[in-house]
Amino acid sequence: MHCPFCRHADTRVIDSRTAEDGSAIRRRRQCPSCGRRFSTVETSSLTVVKRSGASEPFSRDKVVAGVRKACQGRPVSDDDLALLAQQVEESLRAAGAAQIDAHEIGLAILGPLRQLDEVAYLRFASVYSSFSSLEDFEDAIAILRAERAERSAAGSGARAGQGDEEQGDEDHGAGERAGREPADEQAAAAQATDGSAPTADGFVSLGPAGTGREAPAR
Numbered sequence: 108m109h110c111p112f113c114r115h116a117d118t119r120v121i122d123s124r125t126a127e128d129g130s131a132i133r134r135r136r137q138c139p140s141c142g143r144r145f146s147t148v149e150t151s152s153l154t155v156v157k158r159s160g161a162s163e164p165f166s167r168d169k170v171v172a173g174v175r176k177a178c179q180g181r182p183v184s185d186d187d188l189a190l191l192a193q194q195v196e197e198s199l200r201a202a203g204a205a206q207i208d209a210h211e212i213g214l215a216i217l218g219p220l221r222q223l224d225e226v227a228y229l230r231f232a233s234v235y236s237s238f239s240s241l242e243d244f245e246d247a248i249a250i251l252r253a254e255r256a257e258r259s260a261a262g263s264g265a266r267a268g269q270g271d272e273e274q275g276d277e278d279h280g281a282g283e284r285a286g287r288e289p290a291d292e293q294a295a296a297a298q299a300t301d302g303s304a305p306t307a308d309g310f311v312s313l314g315p316a317g318t319g320r321e322a323p324a325r
């Protein structure tokens with residue numbers, strides 16, 4: 108790869124370390140021309156096959172873009188979204204397949220999103236799972252309530268009473284929202300082509316600010 112500072116055509120690896128869980132290799136590199144150093148992280152490529160049959164590198168940015176829509180007006184920060192996208196990528200990588208269907212990304216989003224924000228989860232699930240009736244929402248809410256009850260029983264019963272009242276309003280809002288918004292299948296799968304660049308293309312530089320991304324893995 109070329110130097111991110113001076114674009115010299117070659118760089119020298121001066122140190123390689125495998126990540127603790129073995130899923131990545133971090134390399135320290137030095138440019139023989141300008142002498143500056145930077146790091147790269149090498150991971151196996153994760154290819155997403157879209158419904159159309161086209162494939163593209165997995166992108167955390169696209170996961171964030173897809174989920175952000177469902178989080179409008181909710182107390183979910185950019186950091187929360189970044190962490191969710193990381194969890195999604197980790198769970199997909201842990202499954203071990205080098206190639207996944209876009210559909211699987213949506214599935215991998217549901218769990219962490221449910222932990223993050225129940226209303227955002229309902230919105231996302233309603234699009235992703237093509238909810239078509241009030242009953243679909245009621246079923247999903249029943250599951251959320253059951254989980255909440257389990258959590259309360261398991262320890263922190265603090266939110267139980269207050270939570271139920273709150274839940275009523277939130278459910279209503281979620282239903283309305285989901286009903287108004289067009290079911291964007293691609294957004295639901297979080298792989299909509301929104302122009303964002305891929306981040307997990309298998310060879311992402313962690314070097315100094317401004318080094319950006321490197322060429323896709325071979």
Ligand SMILES: [Zn+2]
Pocket residue numbers: 110111112113114115138139140141142143
């Ligand atoms: Zn250089």
